Amino acid sequence: MDALDAIRTRQSIGKVKPDPVPRETIEKLLSAAVQAPNHYKVRPWRFVVLTGASREKLGDVLASSLKEQQPDFPPEAFDKERKKPLRAPVVIAVGVDQPLEAKVLQEENICATAAAVENLLIAAHAEGLGAKWRTGGPATDPKVKQFLGFAPDQHLIAFLYIGYPEFEPEPRERPSFEDRTVWMK
């Protein structure tokens, strides 16, 4: 698959098989991620790869956090939250370093890390994997950040759910650029 085909045909895939993904394949995706442009070459991205039982531990953190925030929710809601990280055999949490020098901007570090995430998603698609970028409440939850080893002020911009697709999604109409583009001459 060439680069343009991979970009054009990638789409979020939420339903994946529980089959494990070989470590070499995950490393290939991470290697693609870190080729992203980044200002001052600060390589601001941080990846936490969760497989196996670590996803259950993340689920426990998600459920207990939700319980703290929404104690009146029914027990099923906490069970549902606990199971979320088990939706894929690989979950990669992606954090962003805070700048250490005045010239480095936080926004630019976030941009660079988002570019790395997109590289990773395209690489996953090219490798025949399905992937979905998720965030939601857990992405800003201090307890979730702590579990993942991120500082409270570090941005957690993605949980990437990755696995072999349960089924091939129907190709769908892709967004167009026309209504978002002005040409200046």
Ligand SMILES: Cc1cc2nc3c(=O)[nH]c(=O)nc-3n(C[C@H](O)[C@H](O)[C@H](O)COP(=O)(O)O)c2cc1C
């Ligand atoms: C920053 C960011 C956060 C996202 N968070 C979620 C999320 O929490 N849940 C979800 O279902 N999709 C999430 N998505 C995926 C988008 O919904 C998805 O990319 C969009 O619907 C376009 O579909 P496509 O990826 O198939 O092109 C997120 C995407 C981005 C870029």
